[in-house]
Amino acid sequence: xxxxxxxxxxxxxxxxxxxxxxxxxxxxxxxxxxxxxxxxxxxxxxxxxxxxxxxxxxxxxxxxxxxxxxxxxxxxxxxxxxxxxxxxxxxxxxxxxxxxxxxxxxxxxxxxxxxxxxxx
Amino acid sequence: xxxxxxxxxxxxxxxxxxxxxxxxxxxxxxxxxxxxxxxxxxxxxxxxxxxxxxxxxxxxxxxxxxxxxxxxxxxxxxxxxxxxxxxxxxxxxxxxxxxxxxxxxxxxxxxxxxxxxxxxxxxxxxxxxxxxxxxxxxxxxxxxxxxxxxxxxxxxxxxxxxxxxxxxxxxxxxxxxxxxxxxxxxxxxxxxxxxxxxxxxxxxxxxxxxxxxxxxxxxxxxxxxxxxxxxxxxxxxxxxxxxxxxxxxxxxxxxxxxxxxxxxxxxxxxxxxxxxxxxxxxxxxxxxxxxxxxxxxxxxxxxxxxxxxxxxxxxxxxxxxxxxxxxxxxxxxxxxxxxxxxxxxxxxxxxxxxxxxxxxxxxxxxxxxxxxxxxxxxxxxxxxxxxxxxxxxxxxxxxxxxxxxxxxxxxxxxxxxxxxxxxxxxxxx
Numbered sequence: 001x002x003x004x005x006x007x008x009x010x011x012x013x014x015x016x017x018x019x020x021x022x023x024x025x026x027x028x029x030x031x032x033x034x035x036x037x038x039x040x041x042x043x044x045x046x047x048x049x050x051x052x053x054x055x056x057x058x059x060x061x062x063x064x065x066x067x068x069x070x071x072x073x074x075x076x077x078x079x080x081x082x083x084x085x086x087x088x089x090x091x092x093x094x095x096x097x098x099x100x101x102x103x104x105x106x107x108x109x110x111x112x113x114x115x116x117x118x119x120x
Numbered sequence: 121x122x123x124x125x126x127x128x129x130x131x132x133x134x135x136x137x138x139x140x141x142x143x144x145x146x147x148x149x150x151x152x153x154x155x156x157x158x159x160x161x162x163x164x165x166x167x168x169x170x171x172x173x174x175x176x177x178x179x180x181x182x183x184x185x186x187x188x189x190x191x192x193x194x195x196x197x198x199x200x201x202x203x204x205x206x207x208x209x210x211x212x213x214x215x216x217x218x219x220x221x222x223x224x225x226x227x228x229x230x231x232x233x234x235x236x237x238x239x240x241x242x243x244x245x246x247x248x249x250x251x252x253x254x255x256x257x258x259x260x261x262x263x264x265x266x267x268x269x270x271x272x273x274x275x276x277x278x279x280x281x282x283x284x285x286x287x288x289x290x291x292x293x294x295x296x297x298x299x300x301x302x303x304x305x306x307x308x309x310x311x312x313x314x315x316x317x318x319x320x321x322x323x324x325x326x327x328x329x330x331x332x333x334x335x336x337x338x339x340x341x342x343x344x345x346x347x348x349x350x351x352x353x354x355x356x357x358x359x360x361x362x363x364x365x366x367x368x369x370x371x372x373x374x375x376x377x378x379x380x381x382x383x384x385x386x387x388x389x390x391x392x393x394x395x396x397x398x399x400x401x402x403x404x405x406x407x408x409x410x411x412x413x414x415x416x417x418x419x420x421x422x423x424x425x426x427x428x429x430x431x432x433x434x435x436x437x438x439x440x441x442x443x444x445x446x447x448x449x450x451x452x453x454x455x456x457x458x459x460x461x462x463x464x465x466x467x468x469x470x471x472x473x474x475x476x477x478x479x480x481x482x483x484x485x486x487x488x489x490x491x492x493x494x495x496x497x498x499x500x501x502x503x504x505x506x507x508x509x510x511x512x513x514x515x516x517x518x519x520x521x522x523x524x525x526x527x528x529x530x531x532x533x534x535x536x537x538x539x540x541x542x543x544x545x546x547x548x549x
Contacts, residue, residue, distance in 0.1 A: 001340075032347070032351070033347070033348065033350075033351030033352075034136075034344075034347075034348065034351075035343065035344035035345070035346075035347035035348045035351075036136075036344065038397055038398075038401065039397050039400075039401075078397055080340055080343070080344065081132075082132075082135055082337065082340070083128065083131070083132055085125075085128045085129045085131065085132035086132035086135055086136060088129070088132070089129070089132045089133055089136055089175075089179075090136070092177075096177055110373075110374055110395075111373070111374035111377075111393070
């Protein structure tokens with residue numbers, strides 16, 4: 001099974017320190033070497049981003065920074081795991097290292113057969 | 121959290137932590153069977169305590185400490201192993217604080233990696249039967265339960281339990297040392313490891329839709345083991361080659377089966393259903409293999425062939441010339457009628473059916489291919505493309521008679537029928 005983990009936290013307002021980068025690098029390497037971390041990406045500050053929303057047929061673009069939001073997406077990971085509990089265990093390990101924030105964990109759609117197996 | 125929830129969480133922890141736990145213990149007690157027993161003992165304690173106390177933040181460290189405590193009890197009871205007890209006591213004392221609170225992963229990482237590698241080589245030792253190696257590897261390194269292994273391989277649970285017991289006994293009796301092989305041994309032993317991993321992958325890959333989900337999940341287990349091995353032995357190209365091959369093959373898993381469960385050939389697959397995260401990983405692993413130099417081995421070559429397909433956005437964009445060249449190289453390393461057959465297909469796609477026919481005709485009387493329906497099927501296809509319809513018809517009929525698969529037979533008879541609809545020039549003699 002594959003899971004998407006989207007990490008959300010309060011924006012720090014500064015780039016990560018060298019120590020933070022090093023820690024994250026080790027975490028990523030550990031996950032890759034353990035065979036469960038399939039992909040990982042980190043986000044640039046919200047100041048460089050935008051929110052594009054469609055409602056009632058109208059599309060509205062709001063440029064960052066998103067100062068009114070408490071938590072914003074900081075990065076994502078795609079995880080291979082045999083169960084949701086296993087994915088949670090990996091995410092817990094990640095959060096224990098990076099600090100406060102929330103990971104939204106979602107199982108990824110793979111195929112009709114995989115779906116029915118997951119539901120069984 | 122309900123008890124059932126906690127049990128599921130503990131199952132997950134076991135899958136994640138058990139290999140390192142067993143590996144670390146095996147270094148201390150020098151016996152893989154005893155190490156596993158101690159690890160299982162620790163698991164029992166966890167199952168008793170964690171529903172109440174919750175899963176600890178560092179479950180691996182907790183389990184290791186619990187296992188070491190059990191180890192001390194175990195050796196205390198064993199008269200012959202006074203020396204081990206001291207050794208263990210010393211080990212536990214010096215690591216007590218480390219294990220319990222701030223588990224210093226930085227220092228111990230290298231040790232753990234060495235131990236894991238030792239465990240890999242021991243589990244795949246050539247003195248064991250193939251089933252023994254597969255079962256032991258999935259059990260000790262994959263963290264699968266006996267039941268899960270049994271379901272995955274469609275054998276009864278007691279059979280798997282027996283295989284594991286027998287494998288451990290063989291390792292003890294043969295006094296297989298808990299170490300990484302050196303020198304000339306290393307290549308052959310590594311070959312055995314790669315073979316075991318790919319065997320597990322193929323078992324999963326051959327599983328058909330609608331079967332027990334544990335079966336295709338074997339592909340994920342094999343991939344995980346392969347990636348772990350690549351992390352432990354990063355300087356061997358064939359390891360990356362095998363991982364690349366598995367990532368790319370696995371990328372097609374959901375496109376290979378149609379809505380009615382019917383198999384779909386690669387060239388007919390909906391490529392939007394290919395997993396591009398896996399393709400990217402596969403191509404990266406292949407690149408690592410290539411960058412290490414020394415030429416590509418059989419796994420890396422097969423990966424390179426798979427990569428050609430993976431890179432093509434449509435079947436029409438496939439670089440058949442490159443695939444043909446890769447099959448040339450593979451035929452040098454791993455000459456076999458099957459490789460020749462695949463080479464013929466690639467050559468025909470790249471250079472025309474005559475070129476393909478030449479290769480096929482050279483293996484036409486291979487005894488190992490006598491009952492293989494794909495040989496006449498491919499030959500028929502070449503003849504059809506050359507306008508030699510009478511001969512093509514004969515080949516398709518022959519192929520149809522050789523296959524056990526109903527859909528396949530219908531398809532081949534259909535092709536035979538298409539031949540008789542064509543005007544036929546007199547067959548050359």
